[in-house]
Amino acid sequence: MAASFGFLWWQTGVIYQIYPRSFQDTNADGVGDLKGIESRLDYLASLGVDAIWISPIYPSPMADFGYDVADYCDIDARFGGLADFDSLLAQAHARGLRLLLDFVPNHTSDRHPWFVESRASRNNPKRDWYIWRDPAPDGWPPNNWISDFGGPAWEWDEATRQYYYHAFLKQQPDLNWRNPAVRAAMYDVMRFWFDRGVDGLRIDVLWHLVKAADFPDNPPNPAWQPALGDMHRVLQLHSTDQPEVHAIAADMRAIADSYGSGGRGDRVLIGEIYLPVDRLLHYYGRERAEVHLPFNFQLIDAPWQARALATLIADYEAALPPDAWPNWVLGNHDRPRVAARLGQAQAGVAAMLLLTLRGTPTLYYADELGLSDVAIPPAQVQDPRGLREPTLALGRDPVRTPMPWDGSENAGFTAARPWLPLHADWPVRNVARMAQEPHSILALYRRLLAARRAHPALAIGDFALLDAEGDILAYQRRFGAERLIVALNLGGNLQRLELPDWASDCRVLLSTLAHAALVEDRAVLLRADEGVILMANNQNSEG
Structure with a gap:
């Protein structure tokens, strides 16, 4: 935005999400890397976005492709190293682009040194860094909580004769955020990356951080049907969105604001929170400021009908707390792509909606090309969720496929075999080809982003x-x-x-x-x- 009119960059700007495994490979292993992102910064700057958000790049066994973190203060060798990150950050800033990282505070990898210590014995100093419970009187898990990836959320540890809790895979044990030492350690992680110069953090599953202290059963979901998946058999009343999480979010906000100019919030916090709007908006903060932008996912699931969308938008605007800044999302690494949900004809209309509503929009990589979901042959499925419940089509691989850059082999993404297959129409649906077409959806995105910069009414107006x-x-x-x-x-x-x-x-x-x-x-x-x-x-x- 040429003129901010007193607004902060994350209010006037547009955020672009990069799934790093699929953006650009430079070392011919079929997986994207940090040098690849750096090599494409000119494209992102010319597109007209203001910030990039990179999905997890920390050292990880990749049980859940980086959301199982083994070290919060380093870079996985698949993506490069800290020197590569520092170079990417410097080059992004040189082009006027901000850089946000994914922060995964709810759980670690089971190979993280903290958990290795925690499971070593019941009296280990880090035992209480994770959530351990004795079996129920009948010997079964402590309660009926279900993993978001299906099946019980409790894993038996034979060596110490207790269960540990995992909201996702068993390889992703949940941290115990009621422990002050855990909070202090994770706040230090935030400071590590802010000290390094990152402009913000997207906080993964923020509403999961705290669980009910007495671990009661979750109530059954009366609307559950098998097609919804195992995780929806119960309502997550006691395993998520507990009152204590708001003090943690406020602490995180205070840390972010301490790096800003006069407490103005130059470092932005975005919260991933899948909750009804009335509960979502609590994460802006009531007694203390919390995250700057609790992600608003309503457009992803909303019926694509004019009157329904008008009501949704009006109700969201009316419900926003005073001085809260709205935000909008049409797609991400977990949900079907815009073109798959709405079709190519409406994908351009959806782009105009996203980029002209009041608030901060977040784009998902390749949506500017009209990329649709890609059918993944069963033998090539990578996503653990898709592998666990294959008949329900819950896998996220179809929305994480490689970015198509040109008409060369493998669409210019890699010199090797891509980690996931390309979409079938990549020879015509790629950046180089569509950049030459004056009426392509890529050209439309560029015009829309330019219009936001040229017309303050579209970015910050009433x-x-x-x-x-x-x-x-x-x-x-x-x-x-x-x-x-x-x-x-x-x-x-x-x-x-x-x-x-x-x-x-x-x-x-x-x-x-x-x-x-x-x-x-x-x-x-x-x-x-x-x-x-x-x-x-x-x-x-x-x-």
């Missing part, structure tokens, strides 16, 4: 829904004298939107389609699957 009917979702963005209308046709038929009086004489600033929509008789005619940004003719043109 938001108000406009009256619309049928498949049209329409809203106004306003900052100072600048007033813009965003009109989105979420359907496959021609739609008409009556314009307010102030916009009766307006023009199309940007369309998702090749030719501008027709504006006539105080209305705009939206073609099937079209989104437009409108500007009154008496306002400044795009800079």
Whole structure:
């Protein structure tokens, strides 16, 4: 953003998530690495994003591809080393790009030295760093809690005759955040990376950190069906979202703010929190400030219907605490891609929605290419969740496939066999090819990101829904004298939107389609699957 108008970079900016295994390989092992990300920084800067968030790159046995951390203060050799990270950070900053890391505080790898000590004996000083419990009177696990990857969340340790708790894989034991020593150690991890210069942390499964102290059974889920997966058989009433987690989030915020300029929050904290909105918003903080951006995932699961989305957006805006900054997400490394959910025709409309709503948007790598989910042959499935419940199509491999850069072998991603297969249409759906096509979805993303920079109303302006009917979702963005209308046709038929009086004489600033929509008789005619940004003719043109 050329001018911040007193807003912080993470409020005016756009975040781009990189899944490092799949972005760019430079050492010909089929897996992406830090040097690969550094080699593509010019692309990211030219795309128009403001920050990159990198999924875990810490040393790990890779049972869950980096979310099983064996050392929080180093880099896995598959990705490079600390010197490579420092170079990437310096080169990102040289291009005006911020860099965020994934922080995984809920659990470690079972090979982390802390857990190795913890399971050594019941009287080991680090025993209480993890969650150990005696069996139930019948000898079975202490309660009915279920792993998010299916099956019991308790693993029996024969040597010490107790169970340990794991919300995910058995190779990912949960830390005991009620232990002050654990909190101090993890806060030191945050300081290690902030001292190194990172601009923020995305906090993995923040709402999982604290469990009910007496470990009661979770209630059964009355709406459970086998298609939902084993984890949903019970409601996670006692195993997540406990009141004590908010003091921890506030401590984390205080650490982040201590690195800012005058406590202004230059270092951003983003919380991964899958909860209903009324509980999600508590993570902004009530008595003390907590995370800057509790991730808002509503668009991922929402029905793609204009009236439903209008209600969702209005309710979220109305529920935000005072001074809380909104944020929006359309995809990530765990959920089906936008183009897979909505189809190619609506993927451009979704891009316009994401990049013109009030708040901070997060893009997932290759969504700017319209990449869809990739069918993974059974013999090539890598994701542990997909391997554990293969019939339920819960695997996340389809959304983690390699970034296609050009038409050369393996799409320019690697000189070796990629760790996951490429999408079938990579010879035409790649950066180099689509960059030459003036009406590709990549070109659309670039125009949208440029419009956010040129028009403060789109990045930081006020938001108000406009009256619309049928498949049209329409809203106004306003900052100072600048007033813009965003009109989105979420359907496959021609739609008409009556314009307010102030916009009766307006023009199309940007369309998702090749030719501008027709504006006539105080209305705009939206073609099937079209989104437009409108500007009154008496306002400044795009800079």
